[in-house]
Amino acid sequence: DTGVSQNPRHKITKRGQNVTFRCDPISEHNRLYWYRQTLGQGPEFLTYFQNEAQLEKSRLLSDRFSAERPKGSFSTLEIQRTEQGDSAMYLCASSFFHKNTEAFFGQGTRLTVV
């Protein structure tokens, strides 16, 4: 296991189209997080899973966004009816359950909505 893997690395889509991203976390990690990063800013929390349960969602996560983590393994993040404001780097991270432990990030998916 070489770390957190995200696919695709880059996605260009037309406004109004739906897109889906995939994240494969480090296998023994039971927590999985999605973050979004725009230019000049730090990553912003979107949502997190503990095993297969989605336990928290940020108010940044509009109704057009949905995330799943079936069977507590990989996760998908879908954006419906994309808008230009959705253009960003989408980062996935995973960690152990323990209270104070670092999260390990994937390389991210760069989304460009044209």
Next chain:
Amino acid sequence: DQQVKQNSPSLSVQEGRISILNCDYTNSMFDYFLWYKKYPAEGPTFLISISSIKDKNEDGRFTVFLNKSAKHLSLHIVPSQPGDSAVYFCAAISGSARQLTFGSGTQLTVLP
């Protein structure tokens, strides 16, 4: 409302000298703090962390200092190396979700 602030967007340091990156926070509920390093086109990489019950943590060339009364933390890199050139993010954790709240980052450039 930015709960974690990095007020210096950039910092340049000569190779071999000390780099000091600063971070301020406003949320008293933060109980764990981390520094991440990010190279272009890569995800953030964990560097070092500190619990709110400590005031210093050291790992090789990297030391993080926490001043809870001032709500301030800093990362010291000694000696700085050209490979340290990257964007450094300060992050803080609170709550049961243990999600990270990031600052906006500081671009460190170490000059040979």
